[in-house]
Amino acid sequence: MPYQQAKYDEPLISEMLSLNSYKLPDYLSESETLIPDSLKRKSLKLPEVAEYDVVRHFTRLSQMNYSVDQGIYPLGSCTMKFNPKFADKLSSFPAFTNGHPLEDETTIQGYLKIMYELQEYLKEISDMDAITLQPRAGAHGEFTGVLIIRNYLKDIGELEKRREIIIPDSAHGTNPASASMGGFDVVEIPSGKDGTVDLEALKFALTEKTAALMITNPNTLGIFEHNIVEVAKLVHENGSLLYYDGANLNAIMGITSPGKMGFDIVHFNLHKTFATPHGGGGPGAGPIAVKGFLKEFLPVPTVSKNDKGYFLDYSAKKSIGKVGSYYGSFNTILRAWAYIKYMGGNGLKSASERAVLNSNYLSRKLSEKFDIPFKKLKKHEFVLSTENTGKRALDLAKFLIDNGVHAPTIYFPLIVHEAMMIEPTESASKKDLDAFAEILVRGLDLSNEEISKLPKNLAVGRVDEVKAARDMKITWSL
Numbered sequence: 001m002p003y004q005q006a007k008y009d010e011p012l013i014s015e016m017l018s019l020n021s022y023k024l025p026d027y028l029s030e031s032e033t034l035i036p037d038s039l040k041r042k043s044l045k046l047p048e049v050a051e052y053d054v055v056r057h058f059t060r061l062s063q064m065n066y067s068v069d070q071g072i073y074p075l076g077s078c079t080m081k082f083n084p085k086f087a088d089k090l091s092s093f094p095a096f097t098n099g100h101p102l103e104d105e106t107t108i109q110g111y112l113k114i115m116y117e118l119q120e121y122l123k124e125i126s127d128m129d130a131i132t133l134q135p136r137a138g139a140h141g142e143f144t145g146v147l148i149i150r151n152y153l154k155d156i157g158e159l160e161k162r163r164e165i166i167i168p169d170s171a172h173g174t175n176p177a178s179a180s181m182g183g184f185d186v187v188e189i190p191s192g193k194d195g196t197v198d199l200e201a202l203k204f205a206l207t208e209k210t211a212a213l214m215i216t217n218p219n220t221l222g223i224f225e226h227n228i229v230e231v232a233k234l235v236h237e238n239g240s241l242l243y244y245d246g247a248n249l250n251a252i253m254g255i256t257s258p259g260k261m262g263f264d265i266v267h268f269n270l271h272k273t274f275a276t277p278h279g280g281g282g283p284g285a286g287p288i289a290v291k292g293f294l295k296e297f298l299p300v301p302t303v304s305k306n307d308k309g310y311f312l313d314y315s316a317k318k319s320i321g322k323v324g325s326y327y328g329s330f331n332t333i334l335r336a337w338a339y340i341k342y343m344g345g346n347g348l349k350s351a352s353e354r355a356v357l358n359s360n361y362l363s364r365k366l367s368e369k370f371d372i373p374f375k376k377l378k379k380h381e382f383v384l385s386t387e388n389t390g391k392r393a394l395d396l397a398k399f400l401i402d403n404g405v406h407a408p409t410i411y412f413p414l415i416v417h418e419a420m421m422i423e424p425t426e427s428a429s430k431k432d433l434d435a436f437a438e439i440l441v442r443g444l445d446l447s448n449e450e451i452s453k454l455p456k457n458l459a460v461g462r463v464d465e466v467k468a469a470r471d472m473k474i475t476w477s478l
């Protein structure tokens, strides 16, 4: 059955007005007298819309969209996987939504227990010694990690000298951004012929100026850095630190860990690996775990336990301070805790094994038509190039969407031309994978002219991306 997305001429909610709309209670307008004139707006048009119109408005908008609840979402590097509904339900329990961060510790023991247990689980999964749940995203975790590196180097009197962070050319863009925001210069090293870190290039880049190496494993090509122990040795012998971008943890849970590989600092993307949908700017969490010698630098508070119960621990003597308000994205923390409890250790391991199996099955299938650079065995994701087919990755991505499948990440990593970065995750079935491959290959039968006119079956046709970037409209007037 051909895919057809709903299409409505939907106004903005602020342009809607309905009978029986909600009105602010009188006592609120009376309190207007308490607001100083200088702070009052001349006019403020709040939407006045009845409940049924609000529900219909958002239902229609959702029908003009694609979601993980509709089908597979193989966005490489973004891990859009199984997000169990019980975790959604749990996170909306009033007992969890009504808490206030300023409540006395004795009244929030349940919250603190969940946070404490999650800290312990993540330490066990990563084989690290200490952790903070405070950062709100992967990139925020990276930035926190870089500040820890900075403060550690200052503490041992080496910050003046160690001004550089080395990052492979396959890295996610947030890595160099975080390093640079933390005040370091970025030194990029090329990947070797097999897509992993080129040891010779690393040796050349490692100098007395090197503060750290930031790296993802498996890397963004989906390839496991098989030399990681050697890499860790080189970095440590140079007096530098090793940072693990844990966005790809979904590939290795229960099989190996950043702690075993020799990393000093790790961030987790709870909103990828542990049951919160990623993307759309929603809430996330990027906890940071460290080896014991960096424990005192973690942001405060962390959650600890003594014979009286759980408490917010501010005792870290060299803490970099706070990196966010209060204690972290509790909602995301709660989902991750529930997901880990639900899966158990063996469940997490089999999630990783299935994610890797699915990725290899699909890459093998697609390798009959597409060039898959870097032939090494892939982990949870792989990158193909559409260049050999004469089609643009963008056009094939539009073809996929037009056929009711979310497109993978395209044009990343930058080292592959016409790249499609595909991460099916463990939650795709064989039927899903076969259907995805069949549609993608079918896209090759269209002429370049036909395919460039797609999508046709969606609420929105092909947008002018250059105009959208150059002539951005981010406000509107009523």
Ligand SMILES: Cc1ncc(COP(=O)(O)O)c(C=O)c1O
Pocket: 077, 078, 137, 138, 139, 140, 172, 174, 175, 216, 220, 245, 247, 248, 269, 284, 286
């Ligand atoms: C490899 C990698 N590192 C870091 C990040 C940054 O994570 P976040 O989007 O939560 O800031 C991502 C996000 O997609 C990623 O794929």
